[in-house]
Amino acid sequence: MAAVRSVFRVRGLLQHCLYRNSASFAVRNVHAGSNKIPRQGRQMSSQTLDLEEDKPQFPGSRSEFTKKLEFITPDVYNGIPVYRVLDRQGKIIEADQDPKLSKEAVYDMYHKMTLLNTMDRILYESQRQGRISFYMTNYGEEATHMGSAAALNPGDIVFGQYREAGVLMYRGFTLDQFMNQCYGNAEDAGRGRQMPVHYGSKDLNFVTISSPLGTQMPQASGAAYALKRSGKRLCVICYFGDGAASEGDAHAAFNFAATLECPIIFFCRNNGYAISTPTSEQYRGDGIAARGPSYGMATLRVDGNDAFAVYNAVKAARELAVNENRPVLIEAMTYRIGHHSTSDDSTAYRSVDEVNYWDKQDHPIGRLRHYMVNQGWWDMEKEKAWMKQARNEVMQAFQRAEKKKKPPPSELFYDTYKEMPPHLQQQREQMRTHVAQYPENYPLDNFEKDRD
Amino acid sequence: MAVCGVLLRCGRLSRPLSGRTAALGALLSASGRREASALSYVPETAPSDFGETTKMNLFQSINSAMDVALASDPTAVIFGEDVAFGGVFRCTVGLADKYGKDRVFNTPLCEQGIAGFGIGMAVMGATAIAEIQFADYIFPAFDQIVNEAAKYRYRSGNLFDCGRLTMRAPCGAVGHGALYHSQSPEAFFAHVPGIKVVIPRGPIQAKGLLLACIKDDNPCIFLEPKILYRAAVEHVPVGDYTLPLTSAEVVVEGKDVTMVAWGTQVQVLREVCNMAQEKLGVSCELIDLRTIMPWDSETVIKSVNKTGRLLVAHEAPLTGGFAAEIASTVQSECFLHLEAPVERVCGYDTPFPHIFEPFYMPDKWRCFEAIKKIINY
Numbered sequence: 001m002a003a004v005r006s007v008f009r010v011r012g013l014l015q016h017c018l019y020r021n022s023a024s025f026a027v028r029n030v031h032a033g034s035n036k037i038p039r040q041g042r043q044m045s046s047q048t049l050d051l052e053e054d055k056p057q058f059p060g061s062r063s064e065f066t067k068k069l070e071f072i073t074p075d076v077y078n079g080i081p082v083y084r085v086l087d088r089q090g091k092i093i094e095a096d097q098d099p100k101l102s103k104e105a106v107y108d109m110y111h112k113m114t115l116l117n118t119m120d121r122i123l124y125e126s127q128r129q130g131r132i133s134f135y136m137t138n139y140g141e142e143a144t145h146m147g148s149a150a151a152l153n154p155g156d157i158v159f160g161q162y163r164e165a166g167v168l169m170y171r172g173f174t175l176d177q178f179m180n181q182c183y184g185n186a187e188d189a190g191r192g193r194q195m196p197v198h199y200g201s202k203d204l205n206f207v208t209i210s211s212p213l214g215t216q217m218p219q220a221s222g223a224a225y226a227l228k229r230s231g232k233r234l235c236v237i238c239y240f241g242d243g244a245a246s247e248g249d250a251h252a253a254f255n256f257a258a259t260l261e262c263p264i265i266f267f268c269r270n271n272g273y274a275i276s277t278p279t280s281e282q283y284r285g286d287g288i289a290a291r292g293p294s295y296g297m298a299t300l301r302v303d304g305n306d307a308f309a310v311y312n313a314v315k316a317a318r319e320l321a322v323n324e325n326r327p328v329l330i331e332a333m334t335y336r337i338g339h340h341s342t343s344d345d346s347t348a349y350r351s352v353d354e355v356n357y358w359d360k361q362d363h364p365i366g367r368l369r370h371y372m373v374n375q376g377w378w379d380m381e382k383e384k385a386w387m388k389q390a391r392n393e394v395m396q397a398f399q400r401a402e403k404k405k406k407p408p409p410s411e412l413f414y415d416t417y418k419e420m421p422p423h424l425q426q427q428r429e430q431m432r433t434h435v436a437q438y439p440e441n442y443p444l445d446n447f448e449k450d451r452d
Numbered sequence: 453m454a455v456c457g458v459l460l461r462c463g464r465l466s467r468p469l470s471g472r473t474a475a476l477g478a479l480l481s482a483s484g485r486r487e488a489s490a491l492s493y494v495p496e497t498a499p500s501d502f503g504e505t506t507k508m509n510l511f512q513s514i515n516s517a518m519d520v521a522l523a524s525d526p527t528a529v530i531f532g533e534d535v536a537f538g539g540v541f542r543c544t545v546g547l548a549d550k551y552g553k554d555r556v557f558n559t560p561l562c563e564q565g566i567a568g569f570g571i572g573m574a575v576m577g578a579t580a581i582a583e584i585q586f587a588d589y590i591f592p593a594f595d596q597i598v599n600e601a602a603k604y605r606y607r608s609g610n611l612f613d614c615g616r617l618t619m620r621a622p623c624g625a626v627g628h629g630a631l632y633h634s635q636s637p638e639a640f641f642a643h644v645p646g647i648k649v650v651i652p653r654g655p656i657q658a659k660g661l662l663l664a665c666i667k668d669d670n671p672c673i674f675l676e677p678k679i680l681y682r683a684a685v686e687h688v689p690v691g692d693y694t695l696p697l698t699s700a701e702v703v704v705e706g707k708d709v710t711m712v713a714w715g716t717q718v719q720v721l722r723e724v725c726n727m728a729q730e731k732l733g734v735s736c737e738l739i740d741l742r743t744i745m746p747w748d749s750e751t752v753i754k755s756v757n758k759t760g761r762l763l764v765a766h767e768a769p770l771t772g773g774f775a776a777e778i779a780s781t782v783q784s785e786c787f788l789h790l791e792a793p794v795e796r797v798c799g800y801d802t803p804f805p806h807i808f809e810p811f812y813m814p815d816k817w818r819c820f821e822a823i824k825k826i827i828n829y
Contacts, residue, residue, distance in 0.1 A: 157576070159572075188609070189609050189611055190607070190608060190609040190611070191609035191610070192609075193606055193607050193609060194607050198607070200608045200609075200611050200612060201611070202611040202612065207575065207608075207612055208604075208607060208608035208609075208611060208612050210599070210600060210603070210607060212595060212599045212600070215568065215595065215596060215599065215600050217568070218564065218565045218567075218568025218569050218571075218572065218596070219568045219569070219571045219572030219575065219596075219600070220572055221565075221568070221569055221572060222568065222569035222570060222571060222572025222573040222574075222575075222576075222580070223572035223573065223575055223576045224572075225569070225572075225573060226527070226572070226573040226576035226577070226578040226580075227576060229527070229529070229554060229578065230527075230576075230578075248564055248592070249564055249565075249568060249595075249596075251562075252560075252562045252564050252565030252568060252569075253565070253568070255560045255562065255565065256559060256560060256562070256565045256569050259559070259560055260557070260559070260569075414610075415605045415606045415609065415610045416605075416606050416645050416646050417605075417646065417648075417670050417746070418605065418613070418615055418669040418670055421698060421746040422698075422746070422749075422750070423746055423749070424746075
């Protein structure tokens, strides 16, 4: 068949290009031979020009010569396959891929996936009711969060995009902490400065989210380099979406991580959409995974709705990153069941049928639940009881957060610089004087009083 | 004080520039006579309590600062394009050999990557010294600087910050740099709350200010006037010292007119001071702003309250340049003390031209003419 032939064609191509004669790729030392020309000057490379064999000598690439004019076309192969462990009915497909997680570990994952889902529903509603200004749900991507977080060391640094709340929840961010940030109240660790869902936690090694897309990626490479120099056997994981992967910062991140040998896992959540833009309008190649090898990175594509596959993938990636100080790219294929945010109505650009398929028939929570039921660890009664408890916990945290006041208005001036420079001190005084003169125009009742 | 007179304006950097400009250099060597607009660099003396000194030019003093930083701080690293072999302006010569390839290293050719990578290192608490090859090429990094570095501490409620980041870039006119090797982008960054922008006027200043930036717990942009790299030579302290940020310095005391500038322009205005004294009997007070943001308005206001007259000069284009900010603040704070409107002598509102550079620059004659205008108002 065409598919088989093309696979062999690729293998042939690869063999021809890379592995045909392994001896020809050995790096030669400088010899005193008339046909061997050492590199000039301060070249760091140890490769020499070797004119005995008729091979390309270019510093940029030394593959093989070919007499054939043959473009490599993007469809030369079928696409990087999708690694999975659990089938849609929650059964382990290959026994040797079973991560053999304990009942407690799987419970932990399942509870947090469902708690996240519950929190998402309530906070989405709260935005609709005007209680918080904005929200983004994580529907359909819960396995990408929990599977990956479970495979990491708590000391590993997380750089996220904005749809990774489950990673924070897995690590122990409380419902109160989530809600405080969404409400921007006086207990928000972020001091009320950012829109909802822009979480951050120093204790949990989760760098604060920022709105610009992809900017976290080269930062993550730099953080990984610093980690490597520190000698701690830790890595960085950097989450980003299929859309963010188009940003120049993504290219920069991959290239820097590979050339500078950084212990980092790049985790792409390919959920099919960047707001309304489907992947067919985001890229023409074989997704994000195909880009990995071209940067020199070990790469894996995984079923993002399969918590165990994600777990195995991240665990293996972590070993590579930490033991060999190299970047690894994981592309987790999944589906964004919810709207992009509370400012989006996705019925404007996709069919309800498509969404329902993923929600009802191919949901990551459902798949893990099937597994738990198959193991005899879970049943409908436990499900009902747990969902009721989860909802209560979320509602109580919600009510607590809503009642709290916002931080003192002067907080708007702090932390611009580490110290407050004279011009900001002056501006803060101007603000306070003005508000003291016209208090009725400002929502002072909702805010704590300024300290001095 | 010995005057170290060196022709600058009509000279070209004798060191070959990077690949991007090698062709440019070849063209220039074939061109004919250029108009001479000579500038003398007046070397200064370091305070004696800074210890033993040695003769250094600007790039050597910057090299010395980074040497001190890497010696005293094991987390400190230097990275950017071509820094490993010593850098296109020789600022990093010898440092890779001394401190190792993991601490002084090349990055791929990608300014947004350099900035982002530096921010990430700083977030982890490492001292990151990033080099951008020319300030003209800093713009791909603008998003990382403006939206990320400047806002890191604020947006996280002080949970995270990238204060350990310093970005260095050569800036300013060099005689033949044209649009893309001559820019002074300080005004763009002055408009971004959360970063510091610093420009030295010479080697002693550069080493102390750069060390201050490296040690400062806020992300800093350090712009180095490239024309001074070889031409500015002073006896620079060999040890570790810092000069204060957000502290303007009165370089020449006077009583009739206040003049404010930074970088190379301070040298230009030194000559204008002499011209004003000799030809007009006017005593000028010259202030080097040093830190563009946050700037030391107190020193400038105090001076203008004394003199009643202000001239600000910079190479960057007039409109939206930093002189506008200074003029606006001064008219607000010194209104009743002003004897004349604030004068700005700047580059024209065009891209930086090649062959027309002598006409474009805010040279000493344009500045002198502005002094006459202020005095005779």
